[in-house]
Each structure stands twice: as structure tokens, then as C-alpha cells.
Amino acid sequence: MKVKELQEKLSKLDPELEVICYSEDESLLPPNEAFRLLDILAVSTTNAEKDRLDDGTPYLKLGKGTDSSVIAILEVTTDF
Numbered sequence: 001m002k003v004k005e006l007q008e009k010l011s012k013l014d015p016e017l018e019v020i021c022y023s024e025d026e027s028l029l030p031p032n033e034a035f036r037l038l039d040i041l042a043v044s045t046t047n048a049e050k051d052r053l054d055d056g057t058p059y060l061k062l063g064k065g066t067d068s069s070v071i072a073i074l075e076v077t078t079d080f
Contacts, residue, residue, distance in 0.1 A: 039080030
């Protein structure tokens, strides 16, 4: 999702609402749980190149390089 798309979606909500993320991705879930809640700690930007490891896992090569671009980062935690 692009920042513009996220801003458009959030702009339709009450600006005083708390934002909580969640994931049903099985690779993030503890055993016997249906979803995982995530709280946003910070929003920032960084230079990075999107890539995949040999096993297909999404990966970021951090730093400025010929194939990198600026991306927005949401730092999240399971503790809130």
C-alpha cells in the first residue's frame, strides 16, 4: 500500500481513534491463535531495496544503492 492510499483510507475515520494492526499470517502466529495484534510505535522512512531470500522470505536490503528507493516504515510491537 502506498502512503497516499493509507492517508485516504485513514482520512475517512475519526482522527481521535486509536490504530491497531492485526495479522492472520500463520508465520507470525503463536500456536493455537487465530490472529496477532500489533501496536504502531513509530513511522519513519529509510532507503532500501525490496528482495526475497532463497527460501522466498521477503527481505529488505537497507541502505542507499543503485536499486534502492525511499520507503515508509511502520515500527510495530506486540506489546501494548
